[in-house]
Amino acid sequence: MKKLIVIGSGAACAFALSAVLGTGVAAADDYAGQSYADASSAASDNGLTVVVASRVGDKVSEDECLVVRSQDAPFTSAIDGAGVEDTVQFYLNCNAGVASATTPGNSMASAVGRETRAAEEEAAAAQNEQDQLAEAGETPGATISLPEG
DSSP: OHHHHHHHHHHHHHHHHHHHHOSOOOOOOSSTTSBHHHHHHHHHHTTOEEEEEEEEOOSSOGGGOEEEEEEESOEEOTTTOOEEOSEEEEEEEOSBSSOOSSSOBOOTTSHHHHHHHHHHHHHHHHHHHHHHHHHTTOOTTOOOOOOOO
């Protein structure tokens, strides 16, 4: 019986300690999930200087890179240890939108991968429709005028 009480009280203490120390409260990242072009524009509009802290991949241009996370100032400069203000660091993923057998990218199991694939399929369908209309000699949104009479 004493072993059960000791084990039970140990588990209760461990639970209480984890609740007190915890992992902290996660803050929302205003820039994560956006393209670098959109996120840097938004940060600049907010009066922040943008610094690329890290970059993974090289399959897309920098403007098309995905901001994985960002870190707002204040933080200490890695160069001279001075405090930095009015700056945001971006961590970029510059791989392809969706991974394939030969190209690194986002997994189809991730939300970003599924959204990217859906956008690619939608763009391909729209292009296919435009191609079919062009082959038929029609222009999207055009009207045909017939002579009166």
